[in-house]
Amino acid sequence: MRTSPDSSNPWRLCVAPMMDWTDRHCRVFHRLLSPHARLYTEMVTTPALLHGDVARHLDFDPSEHPVALQLGGSEPDDLAACARLAERWGYDEVNLNCGCPSERVQRGAFGACLMAEPALVRDGVAAMRDAVSIPVTVKHRIGIDRIEDYGFVRDFVATVAEAGVSVFIVHARNAWLKGLSPKENREVPPLRHEWVERLKRDLPALTFVANGGIDSAAQVESFLGRVDGVMIGRAAYRDPWLLVALEGLVAGEGAPAAPERLEVIDRLVAYAADRIDHGTPLRAITRHLLGLCNGLPGARQWRRLLSDPVALAGNDPTLIRRAFECVGEAPRRVPPSAAELGDQGSPSLGAGDREQRLSGTDRM
């Protein structure tokens, strides 16, 4: 079955929740590249939220909308309390993590091991839905350990949907709960995207978002004909300019023109200046930008400058602009003519003039 991409469906392009990666600065950056993508926070556990610094966990920039808070937890009352906080803070969605395989998360009895307890997940999301009016969604795997049975994930979804949840983000591989690190669990268990398509065929009233190993515009286009949406994780982080191409696929008519890289740089400099005024170190922002110039001559210098502790120590937001002047696509400052110079002598040259352009491409 092929469905036509529905430009009113808010889940057609999502950027995955990624611990330590998709923090608020990363999400602001991604938003500059894709006005329509739905952005997900890193997972926040219910104990961290209920007993920790709520503002530190939940504050975000207004430009991030639409943005979803991902929760890790399993106790219905706690999930409901955290969902309430998410709504009060202005999040557009609250998502429950049923896909994380880490041992620490298993000790807390949530994440992927919840797939073995669909009734508990149903009760948890029912409590969340009772507590808020924003959408409650679930992100899960297609199985755990060696369960290689499509019926397992179909029954999981059908049970959870009894609570009224209608959006399922499916990382289309099993989570092996013993013996693999979280990183290996994103690479080793085989991908079965066809199971996401099968879920859509079997439960067509529900919204299914495919996730796992999707890293090109061609792949996204093909998925959007078969499922309701795609969620991109590592590819968006490592090669963020991909989001510009994906935005073009999902934005529909009347979408603004794709941004120029320079425009993005200028907005990042302004954002960084504002955050630095609020006490954020520049490196907390630049660490997410390293992949922005992948494939362009000078990308190596861009990365080097934006991760150089000495350069970053000055907390000068214009470092981002100066790093971009090392990149082939950056406009070179044209040296002023003798007439323009008059008798004022030589102007100092910008970094773009000093740097030798690298030939060829280098990727992160």
Ligand SMILES: Cc1cc2nc3c(=O)[nH]c(=O)nc-3n(C[C@H](O)[C@H](O)[C@H](O)COP(=O)(O)O)c2cc1C
């Ligand atoms: C560094 C990193 C951290 C992650 N943290 C989370 C998380 O907090 N919550 C979650 O549901 N998934 C997390 N994931 C998994 C991603 O959301 C996604 O499901 C997975 O990477 C597969 O998608 P991809 O192949 O497009 O990267 C993480 C992935 C990475 C690479």
